Amino acid sequence: MLAYAYQPLVATRPCGKNCARPGDLPCPDRDNDGIAEVNCSKTSRLGRLPWRTLGLGDIRDGSGERLWYAVSERYKNNTRVLPLNTDTPGSWTVRTLNGMVWDATQGSGVVAVIIAPMQPLLRKDGWLQQRDVLSSEEARHYLDLSGLGDNASPVEHMAQGFVQAPASLSFNDVVWPVTATLMHRRMQQQVLSELKRAFRCIGRACAGLPLSAAMADRSCLGDQSLSAGLCLPATSGLGRLPLAADANWPLALQQMLDGDAMHHWFQQNGWREQVFYQPGPQRATLVVAGEKLLPQMRLTETDKSSFAAYLEAATLQKLQIKDANAIDMPSNDSMEP
Incomplete structure (x- = not known):
């Protein structure tokens, strides 16, 4: 099953x-x-x-x-x-x-x-x-x-x-x-696998790789369609996947990352909110957050602007991100450097 x-x-x-x-x-x-x-x-x-x-x-x-x-x-x-x-x-x-x-x-x-x-x-x-x-x-x-x-x-x-x-x-x-926990783990793995194919240029210099979108950018949240001017590339570190029309993402041509909720499962099921992205000089790191653990809250837009609402301390440490609010529990995040 x-x-x-x-x-x-x-x-x-x-x-x-x-x-x-x-x-x-x-x-x-x-x-x-x-x-x-x-x-x-x-x-x-x-x-x-x-x-x-x-x-x-x-x-x-x-x-x-x-x-x-x-x-x-x-x-x-x-x-x-x-x-x-x-x-x-x-x-x-x-x-x-x-x-x-x-x-x-x-x-x-x-x-x-x-x-x-x-x-x-x-x-x-x-x-x-x-x-x-x-x-x-x-x-x-x-x-x-x-x-x-x-x-x-x-x-x-x-x-x-x-x-x-x-x-x-x-x-x-x-x-x-x-x-649900068992199914969520498989879902995370599949999302990560699909994203890796969209990012298949990361093994070499990828000139079109954009900066990440800021966590505070509330237009990245939810499952509605994105349009020009929303969820923009904004930061040099960890953030959400931006809407970047000029990005060198081959699968964007097949609707995966174009932000239109009528084109693909990724946007219409709110995965942009749960996927995190850290671009580097020649490659990027992708993280798919696991289901929320007991101390984590993802109810309000303010909640969702915090890494700690999605990623555990162990994950953030690997990404060299300091967040005093991150919970120190075994991580259920899926990550691909």
């Missing part, structure tokens, strides 16, 4: 507001043919794992059943909800009997859930599971109920999501959450 979300994203023409992007996950399979549905609404984000779409074999659990799958509203690939970046939480809650909770109501939900239904049983509500052609699309015949919730009827964005529980006479689902 993470491999599916890590796909080449070069756009050769404008793609409107529905561009393929890092973090995209397919809709569930709702008719048991292994193929993801074209789109998935609020009532159709739970179904079977689309194994054909994901390029997998016909995966079965220990009872011979196909796996079930739910995708987060913000991570589904059609119709896409914008923006999607490392500040985007998952929208499914998963609870366990030992007290561990991924809670969508507190911003710590998961981006997807995979479930092995195992053998049919008598659910705690008295529903006898029967698995035949007529019942193949009804979740209650496959997914179970516990005191913490019902895997057959989870509510997205709410505390009543999915349940992990020990096997019993009335519950034998095996539930695997795909956490």
Whole structure:
């Protein structure tokens, strides 16, 4: 599934507001043919794992059943909800009997859930599971109920999501959450990989390499289109990627860095706000900020004007930047010198 979300994203023409992007996950399979549905609404984000779409074999659990799958509203690939970046939480809650909770109501939900239904049983509500052609699309015949919730009827964005529980006479689902943190790390790696291709001239002198945009330049923030006069090259050190029409960035011709939110996933998902850039004489350093850690705040424009809101002390130290407000915690940033 993470491999599916890590796909080449070069756009050769404008793609409107529905561009393929890092973090995209397919809709569930709702008719048991292994193929993801074209789109998935609020009532159709739970179904079977689309194994054909994901390029997998016909995966079965220990009872011979196909796996079930739910995708987060913000991570589904059609119709896409914008923006999607490392500040985007998952929208499914998963609870366990030992007290561990991924809670969508507190911003710590998961981006997807995979479930092995195992053998049919008598659910705690008295529903006898029967698995035949007529019942193949009804979740209650496959997914179970516990005191913490019902895997057959989870509510997205709410505390009543999915349940992990020990096997019993009335519950034998095996539930695997795909956490936002795990997905965000893959998204960071993909963004960095795409940017490296846009900066492929950095291995030699690159006359068109612009200065960075100042952190205080608020026009660099958000996911709206940029136009001439916005997010300008301004500083000689670390900053955000500027809008520079004369920059020697080959992929700018393919809309990645041109600032138009109708052309590419980069601008329309707010990645310019989370990518940092330090030009040098012959090469540049690129940093993609990780998801915000507990002490970091990215709510206001004032928050977002500080390196410490995005980058940890260890990252800034490597970049020879001093910031007394930077948090001294293990860094989750991705960097490419």
